[in-house]
Amino acid sequence: MTMTIDAKGVYYKELNHNLRNHLDKGVEEIIVQNVNGQRYIGDGVTGSQRLILEGTPGNDMAAFMDGLEIVVKGNGQDGTGNTMNQGRIIVHGHTGDTTGYGMRGGEIFVRDYVGYRVGIHMKEYMEKIPAIIIGGTAGDFLGEYMAGGIVLVLGLGLREGEDIVGDYCGTGMHGGVMYVRGQIPEFNLGKEVKIVEMTDKDKALVRGYVERYVAYFGGNVKSILSKPFSKLIPYNKRPYGNMYTAW
Amino acid sequence: MSISMQLPDYLVERDPNRCIKCKVCVNQCANEVHSWDEDIDSVIAAEEKCVNCHRCVTYCPTRALKIRRNPTEYKENSYWNARTIRGIDRQAEGGGVLLTGMGTDRPIPIYWDRLFLNASQVTNPSIDPLREPMEIKTYLGSKPDNVIIKDGKLIKELPPQLVLDAPIMFGALSFGAISLSAVKSLAKAATDCGIMWNTGEGGLHRDAYEYSKNCIVQVASGRFGVDAEYLNAGAAIEIKIGQGAKPGIGGHLPGEKVGEEVSRTRMIPIGSDAISPAPHHDIYSIEDLRQLIYALKEATRYTKPVSVKVSAVHNVAAIASGIVRAGADIVAIDGVRGGTGAAPLRTRDSVGIPAELALASVDSRLRQEGIRNQASLVIAGGIRNSSDVVKAIALGADACYIGTAALITMGCRMCQTCYTGKCNWGICTQDPKLVKRLNPEIGAQRLANLIHAWSHEIKELLGGMGINALESLRGNRLMLRGVGLSETEYRILGILPAGE
Numbered sequence: 242m243t244m245t246i247d248a249k250g251v252y253y254k255e256l257n258h259n260l261r262n263h264l265d266k267g268v269e270e271i272i273v274q275n276v277n278g279q280r281y282i283g284d285g286v287t288g289s290q291r292l293i294l295e296g297t298p299g300n301d302m303a304a305f306m307d308g309l310e311i312v313v314k315g316n317g318q319d320g321t322g323n324t325m326n327q328g329r330i331i332v333h334g335h336t337g338d339t340t341g342y343g344m345r346g347g348e349i350f351v352r353d354y355v356g357y358r359v360g361i362h363m364k365e366y367m368e369k370i371p372a373i374i375i376g377g378t379a380g381d382f383l384g385e386y387m388a389g390g391i392v393l394v395l396g397l398g399l400r401e402g403e404d405i406v407g408d409y410c411g412t413g414m415h416g417g418v419m420y421v422r423g424q425i426p427e428f429n430l431g432k433e434v435k436i437v438e439m440t441d442k443d444k445a446l447v448r449g450y451v452e453r454y455v456a457y458f459g460g461n462v463k464s465i466l467s468k469p470f471s472k473l474i475p476y477n478k479r480p481y482g483n484m485y486t487a488w
Numbered sequence: 489m490s491i492s493m494q495l496p497d498y499l500v501e502r503d504p505n506r507c508i509k510c511k512v513c514v515n516q517c518a519n520e521v522h523s524w525d526e527d528i529d530s531v532i533a534a535e536e537k538c539v540n541c542h543r544c545v546t547y548c549p550t551r552a553l554k555i556r557r558n559p560t561e562y563k564e565n566s567y568w569n570a571r572t573i574r575g576i577d578r579q580a581e582g583g584g585v586l587l588t589g590m591g592t593d594r595p596i597p598i599y600w601d602r603l604f605l606n607a608s609q610v611t612n613p614s615i616d617p618l619r620e621p622m623e624i625k626t627y628l629g630s631k632p633d634n635v636i637i638k639d640g641k642l643i644k645e646l647p648p649q650l651v652l653d654a655p656i657m658f659g660a661l662s663f664g665a666i667s668l669s670a671v672k673s674l675a676k677a678a679t680d681c682g683i684m685w686n687t688g689e690g691g692l693h694r695d696a697y698e699y700s701k702n703c704i705v706q707v708a709s710g711r712f713g714v715d716a717e718y719l720n721a722g723a724a725i726e727i728k729i730g731q732g733a734k735p736g737i738g739g740h741l742p743g744e745k746v747g748e749e750v751s752r753t754r755m756i757p758i759g760s761d762a763i764s765p766a767p768h769h770d771i772y773s774i775e776d777l778r779q780l781i782y783a784l785k786e787a788t789r790y791t792k793p794v795s796v797k798v799s800a801v802h803n804v805a806a807i808a809s810g811i812v813r814a815g816a817d818i819v820a821i822d823g824v825r826g827g828t829g830a831a832p833l834r835t836r837d838s839v840g841i842p843a844e845l846a847l848a849s850v851d852s853r854l855r856q857e858g859i860r861n862q863a864s865l866v867i868a869g870g871i872r873n874s875s876d877v878v879k880a881i882a883l884g885a886d887a888c889y890i891g892t893a894a895l896i897t898m899g900c901r902m903c904q905t906c907y908t909g910k911c912n913w914g915i916c917t918q919d920p921k922l923v924k925r926l927n928p929e930i931g932a933q934r935l936a937n938l939i940h941a942w943s944h945e946i947k948e949l950l951g952g953m954g955i956n957a958l959e960s961l962r963g964n965r966l967m968l969r970g971v972g973l974s975e976t977e978y979r980i981l982g983i984l985p986a987g988e
Contacts, residue, residue: 257786280779285716285787301770301783307716320770323783326715339770343711345755358769362711364755386710386763388756413765416757478760479743486582487908488575488833 242268249275253299257281264288264309276315283311300337303330306347319356322349325371331457335377344371344390352458353377357407358385363417365389374450376458381407384473385431388416393450395465396422404429411473415480419473420447422465433480434473443472494577498540499556500533506552507531513544513553518910518922541903543912575833586833589906589916591733591825591870591892594837599844599977600876603883604986606967608954615956617947623957624946626652626887628724628864629793630817647817648793650704650724653682654943655881655958658935659822659868659889660706660728660797662688664741664750664762665829665906666895667923668695670915673898673931675699680932681939686889689728689739689764691753692718704795707784709738710764712754716787724818725784726795727777729768732826732869735799735840739764740830744909747918778814785815793817800824800846800869801839805853812854812863820889821846823869827892829916830907843869844883848981851884851963860963874945883981884963897938898931 244263248256256279263271269290276282276296283292287307294302297315304323311328317336324343331350338356341349346369354377361382363371372391377398383406384392396405405421412431420443425436439447447470448462455462500521509530513522519537522544524530538555545553562570575586608614615622629649636643658674671693678685679702686704687696691713696703705722707714719725730736741750741762751758771777781794795818796811798804808819823843828836847867854860867880868889877888896902899913906916914926946958955961969986970978978985 254786261789281783281786284783285719285789287716300779304783305714305716305719305787320779320783323770324711324714342770343714345715361769362709364712366752366755369755385769386765388760388763413763415760415763478757481740481761481763482743484584485587485832485907486578486584487905488578488586488588 243270243272244268245272245274247274248277248279248296251279253279253281257284260292261286264290278318283309297334303328308347317351322347322373325349333458338380341371341373344373345369346371349373350454350457351375351377354379356380358382360387360390360392360419361385363387363390363392365417372450374454376454378403379406379410381409382412383407383410384414384417384419384434385409385411386413386415387411387419387475390417391446391450392417392419393447394419394421395451395454397460397465399423410434411475413480414473414475415478416475418443421471421473422468423471425471425473430473433475435476436471437474439470439472443470492536492581494536494574494581495558495560496535496538497558497574498535498538499558500535500538500544501554501556502531502533503552503554504530506550508550508552510549512547512549516543516547516912518912518917518919519908539903539905540901541905541912542901587830587907588833588836588904589828589830590902590904591827592837593904596824596842599842599973599981600870600872600879602970602973603844603879603981603983604969604971605875605878605882605949605953606969607952612954614954615951617944617951620951620956622947622950623959624654624943624950626655626958628652628795628818628866628886630863631861633861648724648791650684650793650818651682652684652887654939654946655885655887656877656939656942657683657704657866657887657889658685658894659826659891660686660688660704660726660731661891661895662690662706662712662739662741662829663693663696663753664690664712664745664918666916667911667914667918667926668693668749669923669926669928669931670895670898671696672699672928673926673935674894675703676928676932677935677939678702680936683939684723686726687713687722689713690741690750690762691755692721693749693753697721706797707780708764709766709768710754710762712756712762712764719784719788719792722792724793724795725788726797726818726820727768727780727784727816728797729771729777730766730797730799730801730822731828732799732822732824732840732843733828734831734835735801736766737832737835738766742830742907742909745918750918774810774814777811777816781815795820795866797822797868799826799839800841800843802841804841804846805849808850808865809853809857809859812859816863818864818866819850820866820868821850822889823847823867825870826868827895828906843867843871844880845977845980847880847885848883848965852982855884855963874942875949877942878946878949878961879968881958881961882964882967884965886962893938894935897934898926 280299301320316334319337335353343362357380411434689708700721708728797820824840864886911917
């Protein structure tokens with residue numbers, strides 16, 4: 242069952258209350274029109290249904306979310322997918338700072354660029370591996386303190402002289418992997434990460450995500466993959482293990 | 489390599505007349521102090537490894553062992569004393585940030601001991617709790633400005649409340665820092681006593697879900713173990729901004745303590761450090777804090793109180809006001825004596841302010857601003873006994889967290905080496921061989937004994953003051969008098985000197 246809700250002028254509390262009620266009743270897909278800055282949409286919701294948000298949702302969309310698919314026809318704001326556990330977010334635009342903060346599972350696809358500290362504290366355990374796929378560029382501190390998960394940056398439409406990732410990329414990273422299309426200047430990297438060769442397994446993984454990116458947003462898989470990718474991993478699991486002396 | 493200039497902190501004295509060479513000490517010491525020497529057919533001690541945890545002393549069947557502080561003196565110097573020299577020596581050899589465990593051991597003024605409680609004499613009767621009802625039940629959460637009652641029923645719905653049978657809770661001790669046996673001991677005791685335990689930032693282990701009704705689940709900057717199930721499992725949610733042992737810096741669980749179970753619960757690789765930086769990077773302001781508070785409330789459908797825990801720092805009163813205005817239902821304040829599994833020594837010993845002063849100043853500020861009812865106040869950081877609890881409540885607290893006292897109850901001897909992961913008492917370790925040493929049933933029973941004993945003492949003290957409900961003592965500073973404090977301290981504590 243699909244339904245449509247008009248969010249125009251509706252306070253976030255009421256909107257989210259309504260959305261949860263409909264999802265609880267088993268509505269399969271809800272189209273929310275005129276979304277304009279309402280926060281916390283989809284927060285903590287468990288389920289496998291689908292929300293289509295037309296407009297621009299507010300901060301902390303899909304925080305602690307557990308399984309929904311949210312399609313944003315507009316931009317996402319700060320904290321999109323904050324500590325999200327499972328599910329999928331597809332943003333037809335850009336998202337703000339701390340997108341995917343502490344993400345534990347699921348996927349976030351962003352068509353354009355993302356803000357600062359995206360993917361900070363991402364985690365993984367066994368087969369539960371979260372992923373963030375960014376079509377454009379990423380701000381400073383991408384993947385900071387990453388303990389697991391996958392971050393993929395495509396840098397599509399990169400302008401002359403524009404950096405694909407900001408400064409301190411991977412600072413404090415101690416798990417997980419980042420794939421960045423093209424070269425990253427050394428000075429953009431945090432002290433804790435290194436660039437290593439792409440393996441066939443890496444290439445297959447990247448191809449899979451690129452194919453899906455193109456399916457969601459359009460583009461050409463072959464031309465995206467024609468440029469080599471840099472693979473970033475941490476030097477070790479304990480970046481600060483040697484910092485201390487016993488008192 | 490140059491010779492180490494450090495002297496052993498402790499000497500191990502073994503009475504050869506008593507030692508029966510049973511090697512219990514060898515088996516018990518995870519620090520590998522004791523070892524069996526075939527050649528001389530006796531046990532020898534590597535004293536430099538001894539942390540004075542009393543495990544061997546307690547388990548020696550013939551009481552043959554004594555641990556003494558090394559009596560060797562440096563040349564007398566009131567400024568460059570042994571402790572100061574030790575710090576420099578360790579860094580000269582190790583080159584790192586000095587790391588320690590537990591709360592500070594420095595002689596910080598203990599205001600609790602300068603405060604004295606009142607008692608009834610002649611003009612009003614004291615109450616005997618053995619024969620008369622005495623109410624110490626405590627509700628934590630936001631209280632409305634007014635209530636509307638119609639036909640004996642509450643019309644306006646109350647915000648969610650935590651219900652405690654005593655004004656005491658176990659403070660945040662994370663799985664990872666402490667063992668699963670210790671977690672289970674705390675969880676079971678809290679459940680049995682009708683109080684709360686707190687997960688700390690390490691997530692909720694599968695085996696602890698059965699005790700989640702009496703659990704405060706914490707959300708810290710590393711977001712370990714935080715998902716919808718976890719948030720909904722707890723009775724309340726606590727956002728950890730800071731802790732008293734290390735205000736301004738984050739948590740850092742060393743990789744030695746991250747085994748399979750911790751890895752699963754926290755979702756980080758085995759053997760990696762669990763890093764919680766000082767800030768939540770989605771909170772840079774009171775407005776951002778409000779955002780996380782409401783994200784959590786939305787995620788749990790406004791069914792649970794949200795607490796915000798901060799360290800007691802210089803402008804804690806203004807910060808607490810901001811926290812209340814941001815929508816927190818509970819403000820928890822952790823004073824400078826708060827404990828930890830690991831903290832840099834210099835931070836632990838020099839950053840933050842005592843809980844007593846912070847509590848009084850926060851309570852006063854919230855009252856002045858007319859928002860005291862909007863949140864409950866929980867105080868932590870060195871609560872040692874029931875009279876500390878009663879004094880804290882008279883100063884304005886709704887309840888207290890106890891951490892160190894609970895650890896001691898489970899067997900901790902305060903050796904302050906929690907960060908090594910070699911806790912011989914099975915409390916602050918993940919080594920399966922050591923974890924087994926703490927029986928959760930016994931740990932829980934000892935903790936329950938402590939809570940019951942304190943509850944009884946609290947009732948006695950209340951009764952002595954002629955008060956039969958803890959609610960009548962909250963912020964009732966007339967029940968306190970001070971001794972030997974400065975005028976400024978009396979003003980901040982809001983109490984009179986004894987005799988006035």
